[in-house]
Amino acid sequence: MLIRFALALLLVVAAFVPASVGAQADDPNLARAKRLLSSTPLVDGHNDLxxxxxxxxxxxxNVVAYDLRGKAPGHTDLARMKQGMIGAQFWSVYIPGEIKDSGYARVQLEQIDIARRFIALYPERLAFATRASDIHRDFAQGKIASFLGMEGGHAIENSLGALRAYYDLGVRYMTLTHNVTLDWADAALDEPKHGGLTPFGKEVVREMNRLGMLVDLSHVSPGTMSAALDVAEAPVIFSHSGARALVDHRRNVPDSILVRLKTNGxxxxxxxxxxxxxxKVHDQxxxxxxxxxxxxxxxxSDSLAVAHHMAEWLASHPAQxxxxxxxxxxxxxxxxxxxIDHVGIGSDFDGITDTIQGLGDVSKFPSLFAELARRGWSDADLRKLAGQNLIRVFTQAETVAARLQKERLPSTATITELDGRLHP
Known part of the structure; x- marks a missing residue:
């Protein structure tokens, strides 16, 4: 309890510290960013609403009680999405990887249900979407194309049939793992067991390519990234990952993988x-x-002493x-x-507690584009970052899927057939 109190106190204090708010209202770079985003759909790859x-x-x-027409308690609501000039959103239908006894599939279906219900609740602003072409169609109508992305292959419960069922329900990307290593794929934040992907894991990637479901490599280990790129016949995505060369966080992408995106697309x-x-934040x-x-x-055996010790430590180490x-x-x-063809934005809003100074909620996307404009980015490159790159990747994945569906039937392989006895 004391630890939670200390953390809460630090957050309150931080709220009163002057922040570098990024672009000001009269900033010509902000005006330029807004003009650009008024004609180019901004695609956000990850929101945990x-x-x-x-x-x-x-x-x-309760999707009705969580009113997006008013000021929602989190980072996201309709008014702020409009201010942020979002053109398309991948809504993460995340479920934890530690709920096995409760049944992954049940919770996953509930999350898909929640997402589809709140999308349907606001037809004036949100449009359920399943194809890359929906982005421009909905943008022209003043609506946000709303896609579903699964965050973790644990939800398929080692079943390619379940994977196909999720696709039929509207899921258009799947992160191969979340934070827990699976029977067939290693996660970035867990102990590796497979050196990347098992034969069944590679079959999952192939079946995703056949379906046209984007393969998301955020959260996976470098070995899994490499193995997936070896197998993938369509461009992959990292829906919310940074550059490991800048911050040595296991969730970020090494340069050795970044260079391979030139070939993969x-x-x-x-x-x-x-x-x-x-x-600085990572080190702290x-x-x-x-x-x-x-x-x-x-x-x-003294939790109060631990709490007191940590409260003192937090008080003497101001938050970065x-x-x-x-x-x-x-x-x-x-x-x-x-x-430049291989970068986009995946905010992770409503999946984070601390926010970036000047990027406190979904209304602030234009400020990021203003910062890049200030650094000399061209309009053409800003448009690629905003959404053109993701739309290209999505379209190419659909093209590959159309070809593969002519070449092969849905896979009936099982993990037992391909991998033998499961790891304990």
């Missing part, structure tokens, strides 16, 4: 996660975790912050290593 609705403290899972969508984009989080581990070792410049640096690194 469906889970936020599920976990709402007042009325959990894929895209890294840079997130607004403070510890992914700021080395590691130091905090190390301090907590040491405190628990020193006070093995991340800025729009940090995000822009990651975008430019991906551009420099992979190429």
């Amino acid at each position: 469906p889970w936020r609705i599920r976990e709402d403290s007042a009325k959990p899972r 894929g895209i890294v969508m840079v997130p607004f996660v403070t510890s992914f984009v700021s080395a 989080e590691n130091a905090r975790d190390d301090e907590l581990k040491a405190a628990k070792t020193h006070y093995p 912050t991340a800025t729009i410049a940090d995000v822009a640096n990651h975008i430019e690194h991906v551009r420099d290593v992979a190429g």
